[in-house]
Amino acid sequence: MSKSKKSELLRVEDLCMYFDAKGKRIRASEQINFEIHEGETFGLVGESGSGKSTIGKCVIGLNTPTSGRVTFDGKELTGVKDRKEFRERAKGIQMIFQDPMSSLNPRKQVGEIIREALVINKIGANRNEQEEIVRDILTKVGIPVSYSNRYPKSFSGGQRQRIGIARALVVNPKLIIADECIAALDASVQAQIVNMLRKIKEDTGTSFLFISHDLSMVRFLSDRIGVLHLGYLLEVGTSEEIFNQPMHPYTRGLLSAIPRMNPVIQTKQKVYNYESSGIDYSLGTLHRLSDTHTVHCTDAELEKWTRDAEKEGGIA
Amino acid sequence: MGDSRTVLEVRDLDLSFRMPTGDVHAIRGVDFRLERNEVIALVGESGCGKSITVKSIMGILPENAVIHSGEVIYTSKDGNVDLLKQKPSWRQKHINGSEIAMVFQDPMTSLNPTMTIGAQIILSIRSHDKITKKEAYARSVELLREVGITDPDRTMKQYPHQLSGGMRQRVVIAIALSCNPRVLICDEPTTALDVTIQDRILELIQKIQRSRGISVIFITHNLGVVAKIADYVGVMYAGKIIEYGTVFDIFYNPRHPYTWGLLSAVPEVSDDKGDLYSIPGTPPNLAQEIVGDAFAPRNPYALAVDFKVEPPIFKLSKTHYVRSWLADERAPKVEMPEALKERIERMRQEGISYVKE
Numbered sequence: 001m002s003k004s005k006k007s008e009l010l011r012v013e014d015l016c017m018y019f020d021a022k023g024k025r026i027r028a029s030e031q032i033n034f035e036i037h038e039g040e041t042f043g044l045v046g047e048s049g050s051g052k053s054t055i056g057k058c059v060i061g062l063n064t065p066t067s068g069r070v071t072f073d074g075k076e077l078t079g080v081k082d083r084k085e086f087r088e089r090a091k092g093i094q095m096i097f098q099d100p101m102s103s104l105n106p107r108k109q110v111g112e113i114i115r116e117a118l119v120i121n122k123i124g125a126n127r128n129e130q131e132e133i134v135r136d137i138l139t140k141v142g143i144p145v146s147y148s149n150r151y152p153k154s155f156s157g158g159q160r161q162r163i164g165i166a167r168a169l170v171v172n173p174k175l176i177i178a179d180e181c182i183a184a185l186d187a188s189v190q191a192q193i194v195n196m197l198r199k200i201k202e203d204t205g206t207s208f209l210f211i212s213h214d215l216s217m218v219r220f221l222s223d224r225i226g227v228l229h230l231g232y233l234l235e236v237g238t239s240e241e242i243f244n245q246p247m248h249p250y251t252r253g254l255l256s257a258i259p260r261m262n263p264v265i266q267t268k269q270k271v272y273n274y275e276s277s278g279i280d281y282s283l284g285t286l287h288r289l290s291d292t293h294t295v296h297c298t299d300a301e302l303e304k305w306t307r308d309a310e311k312e313g314g315i316a
Numbered sequence: 317m318g319d320s321r322t323v324l325e326v327r328d329l330d331l332s333f334r335m336p337t338g339d340v341h342a343i344r345g346v347d348f349r350l351e352r353n354e355v356i357a358l359v360g361e362s363g364c365g366k367s368i369t370v371k372s373i374m375g376i377l378p379e380n381a382v383i384h385s386g387e388v389i390y391t392s393k394d395g396n397v398d399l400l401k402q403k404p405s406w407r408q409k410h411i412n413g414s415e416i417a418m419v420f421q422d423p424m425t426s427l428n429p430t431m432t433i434g435a436q437i438i439l440s441i442r443s444h445d446k447i448t449k450k451e452a453y454a455r456s457v458e459l460l461r462e463v464g465i466t467d468p469d470r471t472m473k474q475y476p477h478q479l480s481g482g483m484r485q486r487v488v489i490a491i492a493l494s495c496n497p498r499v500l501i502c503d504e505p506t507t508a509l510d511v512t513i514q515d516r517i518l519e520l521i522q523k524i525q526r527s528r529g530i531s532v533i534f535i536t537h538n539l540g541v542v543a544k545i546a547d548y549v550g551v552m553y554a555g556k557i558i559e560y561g562t563v564f565d566i567f568y569n570p571r572h573p574y575t576w577g578l579l580s581a582v583p584e585v586s587d588d589k590g591d592l593y594s595i596p597g598t599p600p601n602l603a604q605e606i607v608g609d610a611f612a613p614r615n616p617y618a619l620a621v622d623f624k625v626e627p628p629i630f631k632l633s634k635t636h637y638v639r640s641w642l643a644d645e646r647a648p649k650v651e652m653p654e655a656l657k658e659r660i661e662r663m664r665q666e667g668i669s670y671v672k673e
Contacts (some may be wrong), residue, residue, distance in 0.1 A: 033457075048481070071670075076569040156598070187537050187578075188361055188581050188594050191583075195592050196500050213510055213511070216582075217583065253512060258511055258516070259514070259538065259540030259541050260540060261540050261567070262567065262667055263546075263564055263672055264667030265666065
């Protein structure tokens with residue numbers, strides 16, 4: 001039920017990213033396909049080592065993909081050798097990192113940190129105008145304007161993350177890549193940041209690529225979700241599809257492992273073990289279950305899982 | 317008092333940290349009792365004093381900590397001892413590891429990166445029990461098997477960096493169990509792990525707790541984890557336990573507005589997308605004197621008295637205690653927020669249909 005087809009902002013096609021280390025080839029991402037529309041939030045979930053961050057880095061050019069194509073706003077980002085040209089094409093993409101302390105310059109006042117983004121992107125005619133924009137953005141993310149001459153160390157973790165978000169937001173990006181941006185925060189602060197991100201999304205229509213291992217937060221923020229495991233994008237669907245009709249056994253295992261806030265219910269994890277499951281990801285192909293719901297598997301697997309799902313559906 | 321089931325009792329613990337800028341009053345009177353074969357979870361936001369409480373039990377407080385008052389009574393076979401009055405060397409020999417063991421959040425920092433897993437477990441066993449290396453090796457293999465490591469002989473030869481995060485945490489638990497402790501303290505043992513691994517580690521701790529009949533103090537800020545593992549829950553705020561009860565008391569009949577806030581802030585898996593609830597404001601600065609109820613400035617239900625007088629502990633039932641003036645008979649009747657009430661009702665229904673199945 002997507003609200004009126006919006007135009008496509010980011011397209012990732014057959015993206016593969018291999019790392020060669022000590023003669024061993026590490027396959028971090030295999031044949032990744034997904035797209036993000038304007039104003040949409042796409043959530044990527046998976047356990048550590050599943051290749052979530054690699055994909056984010058490939059999009060923003062911190063990794064050079066081994067093969068495949070990344071297209072942003074109609075322009076191809078892959079294969080652009082010239083840094084200047086790449087920067088021009090990827091201008092509308094910003095990133096928010098996990099650890100706000102290590103992504104903010106400790107020797108600069110936060111007002112300057114944010115203004116620097118404006119200088120680099122040549123926004124605002126002069127210093128006064130830029131400072132005006134900085135004040136606006138600080139108010140938007142809930143940091144008192146009077147704090148703009150303080151240094152990162154005098155802020156709490158949640159406030160620092162707000163500053164990181166302000167810096168990303170100030171250049172009016174079309175797409176923000178948020179890589180585990182709430183993982184390091186306390187639960188109640190997480191809620192504040194997540195609410196703020198949602199409000200920003202509604203107000204500005206910015207698209208998000210939200211990378212996280214926290215399923216309940218991903219569900220909360222995302223319109224569509226992709227589930228990653230061992231470098232393969234196993235299942236893609238709307239939040240409802242992933243949470244209510246998960247098809248891949250890995251997705252089901254992942255969902256069943258979320259601790260439930262109910263002392264009576266003891267979760268029974270559907271333990272999923274790749275080695276013993278008999279599933280070989282490299283044999284799978286893309287299967288379309290609905291307009292928005294896709295699964296990576298073989299024909300036989302899909303048939304079996306569909307039967308299993310029907311059986312279970314009968315009990316519940 | 318004098319209850320033979322009691323293993324550990326913390327009484328009126330009060331301590332601060334000396335800082336160049338003044339004293340930070342981190343623990344302002346903590347009381348709880350741990351009984352045999354029981355799991356207590358301590359929950360609260362960071363900085364509420366959960367970790368400091370267990371660190372004082374273990375005697376591993378930072379040097380600038382000053383204990384003003386309180387007792388930590390440990391009941392062993394030979395009678396009661398106040399751990400706070402003992403010398404570190406005595407504790408090290410008689411308590412830490414052999415009676416009370418601890419598992420920390422980050423397994424990488426509690427394992428020695430230059431020693432094999434085997435060497436570390438054997439060292440820990442032999443430092444408490446005078447047995448031969450061979451016997452210690454056999455016991456180590458047994459321990460690794462107990463914590464669910466399938467090929468223990470291979471793991472014995474490996475170094476910490478060769479193991480995954482979940483495996484490492486299993487090894488740390490094995491080391492904690494190596495001297496047969498009666499109390500296991502777990503400080504956020506699953507916070508750094510993925511959900512699937514977290515679930516397995518929780519199940520492991522539960523299994524060990526039941527099969528060995530030990531008592532566990534479990535620190536976490538994840539209420540889902542609490543619901544899964546705990547028998548009793550202590551909700552901490554600004555250096556005090558502000559509500560204490562069984563898991564059912566806390567999840568089905570919470571009485572402190574702070575507990576209401578914590579429960580409301582957990583995103584629901586089956587949720588339409590309203591805003592996530594977050595408790596307004598920030599925890600108080602413990603470097604300043606706190607007058608009245610520490611939570612009052614953030615509490616939408618605060619009464620006038622909350623800003624002046626610290627609420628005492630009110631006993632609501634045999635198991636359920638709360639530190640809030642709302643429980644006083646003179647207080648106006650205040651109900652929990654409607655949304656939370658509905659949610660708890662849903663949890664109840666879900667629980668009933670779950671039990672029927």
